[in-house]
Amino acid sequence: MSIALNRLGALDAARKLQRRELTAVQLVRACFARIEQRENTIHAWTALQKQAALEHAEQLDKGPLRGPLHGLPIGVKDLFDTVDLPTRYGSPIYERHHPGLDAAAVALCRGAGAVVVGKTVTTEFATYTAGPTRNPRNEAHTPGGSSSGSAAAVADDMVPFALGSQTAGSIIRPASYCGIVGFKPTFGAIPRAGVKSLAESLDTVGGFARSVPDIALFASVLMRDPRMLDLNYDAKPRIGMYRSLQWRHAQAETKEAYAQAAAILARAGAQVEEVPQPPAGDCMLVQLHADIMAYEASQSLAYERLEHAAQLSAKIQSVLEAGARITAEEHQRNLARAAEVRARVDLWFDRYDVLFTPSASGEAPFADLGTGDPQFSRGWTLFGLPCLNLPFATGPQGLPVGLQVVGPRHADHRTLAISAWMHERLLATQAPDIGAADIWPRG
Template sequence: MDFAVTHTAPDLTRLTASAAARLLQRRELTALALLDACIERIEAREPELQAWRHYDADGARALARQLDGGPIRGPLHGLPLGVKDLFDTRDFPSAYGSPIYQAHRPAHDAAAVALCRDAGAIVLGKTVTTEFATFTPGPTGNPHNPAHTPGGSSSGSAAAVGAHMVPLALGTQTAASVIRPAAYCGIVGFKPSFGLIPRAGIKSLSESLDTVGGFGRCVEDVALLTSVMANAPQWRQLPTDRKPRIGVCRTAFWDRASPAAQAAFHDAVQRLTAQGAHVVDVTLSDAVATLADVHDEVMSAEAFKALADERLNHPDLLSERLQAMLERGGQISFEQSLQHRAHVASARHQVGRGFADYDVLLTPSACGEAELGLERTGDPLFSRIWSLLGLPSLNLPVGFGPQGLPLGIQVIGPVMSDTATLGFAHWIERSLAS
């Protein structure tokens, strides 16, 4: 439900991006009022969460005033946006989570950022990422309990949206870097099909895996954000005229899910069945289940090449964990890489044929609640296969575990079925809320 503009500033931070967008488009809310509410929230929570690497309140206010005094710019008009510090930005440093780039000032925006600005978004600042979007985390804490990780590598983006600092934020996923932090922070995260959003101006880690995605508070939010970057306005239609056929896929890693994650998953399946979804159990073949290990090798081998300059010229500024990953990647031969490509192509075809029997797959998003401590960002296990196959996937929050931290389920669609996948995820979201 949309809020009236007479509500106080703290109420404005509770608006979904899509609700705020409707108010902004109708001139029933000013960009400056929404921005000021977000800045107030940042100032209250940033000391404990440390979600931002840089943010510019004054510059954002100046842009908000321009937007309020001019024509509606586009679908994101007046919406504050956090940008993961893996994206180049012309008005903020871009360090990619590494001391190597602490003084790096790009001359241009990444293509995805430029598209968001053109649609009227207000880039409030850069959010913390792990080292080159890998494992070594930054200082960000979980918005539900700062002693726990927010997940990674899109740590600051997920924490900022989860803490109501901004309604939208950009992320990227190579293994689980959108889905897992969205699950840990209790928000919606969407990773579109591979290649539909441009990666120009984003620090590369893995050429065949890196995918741009986004965070919001509902499916409508992430559809709004990503549709702008993909130039796909049809993603915002969210058709829900047919109840989905859902393939329940516990995966070969089911025993790695915590009892709370398993219980939340079972409860979601039962509720969706009660709402009229056609639900079938799906078991992955051994060839598909082994893709988790293949993903790790593909990512390591491609990172060895993508980070060649950093590895060769600044090895002392790389973490031990990243150095070990790059060393492992350098040992994977060209012939092995070709074998991996053939394996993935075969598995993609096999999984694609399975979607003839169901519209979306449902799996856990993560092994459970966010881990205690900030030294690790959690296990990416439940997203590796789907990232390797390039399939669209979303995290939907499904309650809380025994530690009071969020749990999530993952909705996965066939490759290049993003419009339909978003629509079915919207139906699932509404059904679970009823």
């Protein structure tokens, strides 16, 4: 039975488009048909441009191949500037904002042949106040934040890829909640020009797809590194299983998936070892990240804080006010503390090729409870390390449970290759005794 065109993975679709076995118009039409069928339920988009996308697709079909993303429809988080679509940053302050140019990441995708379908929902300035987006696996639950619409659009087969960003856990957590692959590269590996700043030392551009090879295709374009396309990995990886100091917050389904994954990977030949817990003082990393983020957000959003406070939610106002109370001297001490711990964590990769750790505390919470807690990602974002969410299991409510691969700084290619090796083996194993979590089925 042939698969519906909108459900094609990015790499499979790209190959068909490159061989002219599939037209860009056919693929874009299929994606819009899915959007029209589901958008009233999922609410993943803030703006769509069907006619312009179809016209672009038609031009691509008539002309030469533009690049590795030729004809692929994509979604763009509404934190990224776009010349042809409004950019609101999740805030009523920017209701009529129309940038004059594309963000660098958007321009790179378009230059490689991608077709921008529309803008996806973000939380307010990529922080905490949720938009209307719902989890495609169960609409009563959140898709996570802040890249809510991008994660939901990919998970619901509306587009094969969508751009996102992470300042705390805004890629990894939504990917986990929605059951897809999310990739946050090494800090600074993808240009942030044209992306609304929240915290200068933390903001990282990444994205969502349905498999590691799919995400690697986009990484090759966004990082201008064709090595990303070669995911061959013949060695047996050294995997450090890291519960983290947030383990007490992990729910039963996450603990069960974590244990099951360790067993599967060990049977597959990986060297799997539990990472010793760091010094007790490192338990303050979550607060350290939060303080750095709050200080830098109060600076980056100074105009909004000082001139449009009445149009900010109470939640972001409290964050910005807390950040404004932190002195520059305190902030410098916080950055120095982060650098000190980062150097110690870097040494872990002398012993391990990657770390494997929870992506989130468990399944997605109900939508009226917010977008979930980023605590399992804050530290890795603070350290600027490349991270991937691998969808692996389902919990007792039938919702996805993901696990997070963390690699060494600037080793994004190797981290992707090892992640592909790990994911292939995790998904190939059906374990009847997994308990609270069953192997996550990918159809």
